[in-house]
Amino acid sequence: MGVDRTAPDSAMLSWMPVAAMAVVAAVDVLAGPGVGFLPLVSLGPAFSGLVGGWRRTALIGSVALVLCVGLGLYDGLFEERRGFTAMVSVAGVTGAGIAATVMRSRREAELASVRSIAEVAQRVLLRPVPRTAGPLRVAVSYTSAVAEARIGGDLYEVVASPHGIRVIVGDVQGKGLAAVETAAVVLGAFREAAHDEADLVGLGERVERSVARELEGEKFVTAVLAQIGSDGGVVFLNYGHPAPMVVRQDGTVDFPQPAVYALPLGLGAHGTEGPKPYRVDFTPGEQLLLYTDGVTEARDAGGSFYPLGERTDLLREPDAQRALQAVREDLVRHAAGPLHDDAAMLLLRYHGHGEGKSVPIA
Template sequence: MGALPFASLGIVTAVDLISGPDLGYLSLLAVGPAFASLVGGVRRTVLIGAVALFLSLLLALYSGVLGDRQSNMSLISIIGVTAASILATVGRQRRERELASVRSVAEVAQRVLLRPVPRRAGHLRAAVSYTSANAEARIGGDLYEVVTGPGGVRAIVGDVQGKGLEAVETAALVLGAFREAAHDEADLRGVSGRLEKALNRRLSGEEFVTAILVDADPCGRLTLLNYGHPPPLILRANGEITLAEPDDTAPPLGLASLEVEGPNPHQVDFASGDQILLYTDGVIEARDRSGRFYPLADRAFLLKDDDPEAALESLRLDLVAHVDAPLHDDAAMLLLRCRDN
């Protein structure tokens, strides 16, 4: 893209020299300054315009048409297009600065929002991974949290519909409500009810949040509530890998207008050495260059490392290698492991 203006000037110059002055290709030199507004700054645009003017004068002198109507029209066209390109470049740079500023604010807000999870939470060990999407994508609303309460450990992983600051704001609302409710409510249905109330005061239309809530009690049992979210992976100490799919499905949080009851609690055994991996759809929807999705279940053996953080980092690096390019959606993963002591 950066070489396009100079390439166009070179092509027009060559064509004009070959065809001669009769066909009148000089005015096409204005294509160079026109392309210049696509990338680079004002100085570069002025430079390309000056080069186009110089080539126009040189070609007109070489062909013996300097001062003729054709030559004058060529000079006027180049000057006019260069001036318009300068204005377009100024406008493009202003929009780029505004976009960078908004993205920077969103990134900072997201980092403040997504605090590091505790490495040890009750009878669990925890690790989290968050991989941002590419620079062209807008900030997403992936969220996660682990809270240790009186009755055990509670966790959430969710994904807000949409992108940008509004998604970050909604994620902040969900996490704030979850952090309070996880301590106060006796069961997960009470926690999810508090989340629904908080979201329904803010969301409208078809906005929603997919989420999965986890309650891990010290007696070796997990209780799950899945609100339209990808099912987590259960990795047993003996190497068995299963999907914790609920018996019934439920719509995402924030869709109270559908008047559908939430999911029934789904319980699974969770003994010493077992692990549960919660993740957002940015993980399983990550594609390689051939369009194949990331095979998370097939790659879960990478989580065998004794250190949960090292294990999760191995999986993250494998995900990035699979895509072999910047991700198109944020990818969050939360790994919880039942420890011996």
């Protein structure tokens, strides 16, 4: 368990203005009036303006003025202009500190409002996936490359439709709000078509048309669609996306590739043929991991990509969400710092109908 250093750091910063004034007062008394340390009393309200509220800054400023008067009288500085100059300096810094704290408080309030809006947008766009869907146990992980952001250009969804469990994981070209907007278009089209379209190809075509209407120029979305039925298999439709990872019961790993890779979503207007569905065995006791290239293209300090296929031991954890969290933590350790691209992972465990046992991995 990590050590929380936030409280000690906050306490140290809160005492810094008092400590600064105490040091200045002690040095001024010891050095005498000839050195001219008195204006440095303004360090108290200056530090307070950086870390405290406006009331505390005003209080520290008042204490600094009283201290300035006391030291000025002690040093005999009011017989000349130096004492009054020091008081003006302290008053000016206090006023500037109060103004700074008021502005900072307003910015913090605005940031809190923006964050709350972002959290609502996250719940609407990337709503929580169901923990169970038919015979599947589901877990998801999302790491945004943008500091303080909860969502970005990666997307995922799981829909239990009359035609089977349908899944999408995708990656929008670019970053920022434009990528989030495109992700919303893809997810909206997928959620609607997943219930209506009888086959996976028709579902993909519906999503393709929706994306083509919204995107301009050479923008695109890589994606993989999957359908898990009751026949012991999973059907994929791959739009230029990294191949999914299937972990077999004996611990072996497959990355099933399509016979021919198709263009990403949004580029279908170029007249090329769309992706062909391909089927892979997927039976109870096995796991399916869909992910974006932010996972496999994360580099360590030496420039090596993240070896996802060598990390299946992390998926031995019986709880699917904790297993995926272990992979995410290992990915962040591999990158040794913030990721340079969004990284989404969706883990599906096939337990079979009515089964709740853990997944055996050799």
